[in-house]
Amino acid sequence: MADPKETPREEGVAEEAAPRPKKEPKGAKKGKGKRRGCGLFLLSFLMLLGLAAGLQVSGALDLRTAAYPLIPRIPGVGPALTRALGIPEVYALSSQERRALELQATQANLADLKKRTEAERKGVEALSRDLNLREQDVAKLQEELSRRLKELVRSDDTQPTTSTKGIEDLLQTYQDMSPRNAAQILEKVDEGLAVALLAALPQDQTAKILGRMDATRAARLTERLSERTKKQP
Numbered sequence: 001m002a003d004p005k006e007t008p009r010e011e012g013v014a015e016e017a018a019p020r021p022k023k024e025p026k027g028a029k030k031g032k033g034k035r036r037g038c039g040l041f042l043l044s045f046l047m048l049l050g051l052a053a054g055l056q057v058s059g060a061l062d063l064r065t066a067a068y069p070l071i072p073r074i075p076g077v078g079p080a081l082t083r084a085l086g087i088p089e090v091y092a093l094s095s096q097e098r099r100a101l102e103l104q105a106t107q108a109n110l111a112d113l114k115k116r117t118e119a120e121r122k123g124v125e126a127l128s129r130d131l132n133l134r135e136q137d138v139a140k141l142q143e144e145l146s147r148r149l150k151e152l153v154r155s156d157d158t159q160p161t162t163s164t165k166g167i168e169d170l171l172q173t174y175q176d177m178s179p180r181n182a183a184q185i186l187e188k189v190d191e192g193l194a195v196a197l198l199a200a201l202p203q204d205q206t207a208k209i210l211g212r213m214d215a216t217r218a219a220r221l222t223e224r225l226s227e228r229t230k231k232q233p
Contacts, residue, residue: 142185179208
């Protein structure tokens with residue numbers, strides 16, 4: 001028969017023999033909490049990023065200016081997100097690097113503008129030289145035609161063949177010219193010479209030349225042409 005005095009001792013031994021739950025180290029708990037917090041932050045960030053991307057695609061909001069500089073600086077995942085989203089590398093630069101890059105771009109733009117301005121200036125100078133040469137050619141042609149017209153008017157009736165040949169040459173010259181150039185020449189010659197030449201030209205050519213003359217001179221020449229036509233038999 002068991003001794004009743006030994007029962008409490010055996011129970012105490014049984015209690016001591018039962019395993020006690022182990023306590024987790026304080027560092028492990030902190031590590032788990034930190035990882036859990038980082039995971040929640042990353043999940044929240046990705047959700048916000050997805051929402052922003054949806055608004056961006058729909059055109060309701062443009063977040064590139066605000067988000068692009070921040071995404072490359074996210075610890076751990078910044079570079080990967082930058083590549084995945086196709087963010088330009090310039091946003092991953094520091095503020096000093098960006099300023100230096102912007103300065104280089106400004107200098108390049110100024111150099112290009114200077115180059116284009118210089119090219120345009122040379123083009124204007126070339127056009128001006130060409131215009132001066134054309135004006136000189138027109139002036140020489142005016143003098144030559146005026147001289148030949150005067151010679152034809154002073155020519156004797158004993159030289160009809162020469163005079164006719166000269167008139168035909170002049171008429172052909174005026175017909176080959178533009179009405180504007182012909183008008184410029186005839187505005188500076190004697191009215192009698194101008195009337196004689198205009199009367200020999202085709203009517204449509206005469207009308208085009210008169211239409212490009214000074215209105216007052218064109219009116220006088222038209223009146224004299226009309227009188228000349230009436231006098232003809």
